[in-house]
Amino acid sequence: MSKNLRITNSKFIDQTSRISFKFDGKTLYGFKGDTLASALLANDIHLVGRSFKYHRPRGIMTCGSEEPNAIVQLGNDSSMTEPNTRATEIELYEGLEASSQNCWPSVNFDIGAINNFFSPFIPAAFYYKTFMWPASFWEKYEYFIRKSAGLGKSPTKPDKDIYDHKYLHCDVLIIGGGISGIIAAKTAAQNNLNTVLLDDKNNLGGTTLFQNNECFKINNTYSSEWLKKEIESLNSFKNLTIKTRTTLAAYHSYNYLLARENLTDHLSLIEKKDKIRQRLWKIRAKKVIIATGAMERPLIFNNNDRPGVILSSSIKKYIDYYGVKCGQKISLFTNNDTTYETAISLNKSGVTINSVIDIRDKSNSSIVKEAEKLGIKVHWKHTVVNTNGYKRISSIELMKLSDDGAGVVGNKSKEECDCLGISGGWTPRVHLFTQSGGKLKFRDKDNIFLPDKSESEQISIGSCNGDFELDDIIKNSNKSIKEFLNLNSSDYENLEINCSKETDKKNIWLLPSNKPLGKTKPFLDFQNDSTAKDVKLALREGFKSIEHVKRYTTTGMGTDQGKLSNMHALGIIAETAGVKMGELGTTTFRPPYTPLTFGTIVGRNVGEFFDITRRTPIHDWHVEKKAEFENVGQWKRAWYYPINNESMHEAVQREAKAARDSAGILDASTLGKIDIQGSDASEFLNRVYTNAWSKLEIGKCRYGLMLNEDGMVYDDGVTTRLDENHYIMTTTTGGASNVLSKLEDYLQTEWPELDVYLTSVTDNYATVSICGPNSKKILSRVIPDLDLSDKEFSHMSFKNALIDNIKCRVMRISFTGEHSYEINIQSSYGKSLWEKCFEAGKEFNITPYGTETMHLLRAEKGFIITGQDTDGTITPVDLQMDWIISKKKYDFIGKRSLYRSDTIREDRKQLVGLVTDDPKEVLEEGAQIVSEANKKPIEMVGHVTSSYFSPNLNKSIALAVLKNGKKLKGQKMFVPMKNKTINVTITDTVFLDKENKRLNA
Amino acid sequence: MFLINCPYCGERDQSEFSAGGEAHIVRPKQPTELSDDQWAEFLFMRKNIKGVQLERWNHAHGCRKWFNMVRNTSDDKIHAVYKMGEKPPIK
């Protein structure tokens, strides 16, 4: 049964408010202030998961974000469940439910653990080497591998939580609220700087907050007491913003940083409701002070991964901060002085310490002396060679180290224990510094990488800058802050600081054992189960770069990015390869430092806010008529209007027929409209379109083709001359904003001498297009005063008109080949104009048609759609539109490219028409065309760009681009499909009304 | 994420801008008189410098003005911005 390992002296835990939670289905209790990890440990639960490859039992190892083992699934609701959360970071709340990951069927009995017994056969890159052959078997392997190796379950339903994004600007941003961060925040705030202080924990103070040790004093009080007063004094600054539970996720250039604030994750299920869960802060700081501290390293020795093996400083935090004993008989294993602080804390709380095993020969520091005075036994120059116990450590085996540290000597002794604290020294958290582009340097004396040069306005202070001892931290932080903020003095000049100084250092990356390396399991990456053996194997197999070794062995590739053991991996590689660590370089720390939820990243930009939706002023009418919609860029366009239970095909056939037989009406409001004014407007159009514009009369319209400078078709549309110096250009729906940008670019950069002004007026006008033989009659009812005779109002011309006293522009232009009009009116009148036209057309069975019918009708006439029949590799010559290229104009965009050696090739892909031998057979758009049906390998000579069944011609028609197509008219070709080959004949692109009789009907 | 000093609007976030490639490539005044090679030089060839480069930027979601920038492509440091038609300040 579970024991209670809580002692009652913690100030940080509210033992009056008990919290119930569930772990692996079992109800347990903790207190307000606990993390899931501390509450589990208080219940004597260490075993929380299984390792990734061998499914070895794994326990809580740390008390923070570097946790590799205690990775749990949170919640069991299918929309709220969250995998891969760290029990060491989850604040306990009423109703919390968590479960172990990567174990099946349960954490106590896991079938995958059989891998552990086979582990000699699962060396580095086992999966790569074994399951990739034969390649066709991968699909079968994958299912089983994924099933037994899954790291948690993803939610299956949409996330119900609310997330937020917010901007923040400040003079100084301080990351980390430990002792140096507090000093920085107070100093900056005192000097009237707009200051922001972030910390990922629920309160400020870092580890100094619970450093109650005689060996560490400031002005004759415990360092913890001194710091508490400093923290309290921060409240008086109005120019200081403090954000706790806020993790810096990414540090980009120009001091742009992203931080994730947890707002409700620590609240009970009821309190969480309807509140914003997490907020992403987008911060732009003038100056950044990084005070992210350091993390403790483990030691690498045989079987160093058993539940109950915990970082020494974490044991200290569990006892001093959470009031939780990690065990009742604890051994400590170290290479440095900090473990003795843990020993003293445990001793004070009455926990039995078996001994401290120290790989060093001796230490003369005051803290070690203090520990020895308390009667704590120290095994100098010893190492742990093995641990025992399956689901929990039960004993350790130790031996004396040889003088060179490479082997062990003497006899083995055994020590019973239920917890082993380990400490391999400290690693500065330099990830933010490197993310911002900073370069690191290596310090040999304690084997650490330190911030060196950086281009941004930032400094690192405290232990993330390699200052590990209290006096150095305060003195050096103070000095750096003053320099960085250009200050002459601060509050921290003349403090009296007492602190223990480390006198002796020793480091062995891979500790020796009495067994050969091959028979041991010294784990490096606890989450991904890679051992020191794997790294050595990779080196033997010829891998040299740290980035390659990392990927080959998967060291550092877990959700923890190998925070704990990256340094050991580097150390072992350097040692084995015989190079200096400083020369080896480090792996890259990529943002985010700790995983972010997708919710935080997308914020409010979900569902209807994911992208802007543009609706025409007539949209509601289409909805009423039950139109199906098509997305065209950001626009919703009516696609077709099914009546009763019509299929899309049936609706489109009906619409297309009605438009040619009598009248159709189309909402063309989405077409891009650019207002062009200025005394050089005509010259400007001359330069941007392929055809000539100077002689276009006022009141006339002209179709224009726009190229890129490389000669390829870019956009097209009709432009109307409204006045001497005033045009309105229409563009394709999707091309509107790009065309405007391109035109602006030329105006501003190449032709600044032109007097031309461009304004996007797409949204200002609604456009109603009426087409068909009865369109003229309908328009005459809508605008009775307008003379619609061919003489007065010919094809390709424009009139200003009034409808119910509202100004509008009427163009007689056609994209269908029918006699048709486009009426442009101020957007707000769009819907009533549409209704008026519809009412006037009822007698003629006016039929609303959507984009699909529009595409069909224009294909019957062989009109192209840029972006569908062209793809950025098609010139106007390829389109057989030579007529639109002005021979007289000296220059226009793309002109010179039309006679480059490549563009004048005769065998380019050219636009042609296709008809199928079987008139009922409709080709698939995108289908490939071949000239010989049975030749292999198949040579593809073109592809279908547009294809429809034409109800007006009662046959299938298609447009295609085909190599040398111009010369192949009348020839047979083949379109091979999955189950058949379709025979086609190449034709002209115009299928209907080649004489343009209908335009003037 | 750069902080770009638009010559017309002042410091704005990079997300408001779009990059337009190498600057000071003047469109030939008489393209028809160029050989294929000369035209290709203008059309396709860019230096793609590692180091200090002169490049075009557009304040697309702001004043919509094009301007030039002196930027080091290896450390992303922006040394200067200047208006179209102006000579680049000393590198």
Ligand SMILES: [Zn+2]
């Ligand atoms: Zn601007």
